Amino acid sequence: MQRVDIYIETDSTSLRAMLRKYGYVLECELHGRPVTREGFGRIEGTYNQAVLTALAEALARIRQPCEIHIHSRNEFVLNMVDNNLSKWAAGGFLSGKGKPVANREEWETIWNLMKGQMTVTEHGGHAYSGWLKTEMERRDIDV
Known part of the structure; x- marks a missing residue:
């Protein structure tokens, strides 16, 4: 199974809702050579919403089952x-109290895009952190 890495960065990790930029890099090997694709955007929302939006956009670009x-x-x-995405999906994206989970629409989109994929999460800075932050500052990102 082919491995695809998704690297996500935002211009701010503040938890409050605000206008923020996000970026991602998709990286894989094709015919023995590394290939990357990137995407950038802007969202009015929280840090979590920005990361979820970037993740959904990156996942939407993957066309075959991958790791x-x-x-x-x-x-x-x-x-x-x-730890929670599959439980939320099974429960109709409702919390234990029967209310919709926060950012339900984004989570549902991610769930649908991740079905059939093997996923591994890796927390922390990464090889593209600095480049993505520089590109977000440099680019004039329109909504």
């Missing part, structure tokens, strides 16, 4: 992918 490694500094999102 997906998700790299992010957002420990909460990675923990939810590992």
Whole structure:
């Protein structure tokens, strides 16, 4: 199974809702050579929403079953992918109290894109952290 790495970064890790930029890099090997694709965007929302949006956009670019490694500094999102996403999906994306989980739409999208994929999460900085932050500052990202 082919391995695809998704590296995610945002311009701010502040938890409050605000206008923020995000970026991601997809990396894999094709015919023995490394290939990368990147994407950038802007969202009015929380840090978690920005990471979820970047993850959904990156996952949407994957066209075949893969071993997906998700790299992010957002420990909460990675923990939810590992420990809660399948439970939420089975329960209709409702919390234990019967209310919709926060960012339900984003989580549902990610769940649908991840079905059939093997995923591994890796918390912390990564090889593209600095480059993504520089590119977010340099680029004029429109909504």
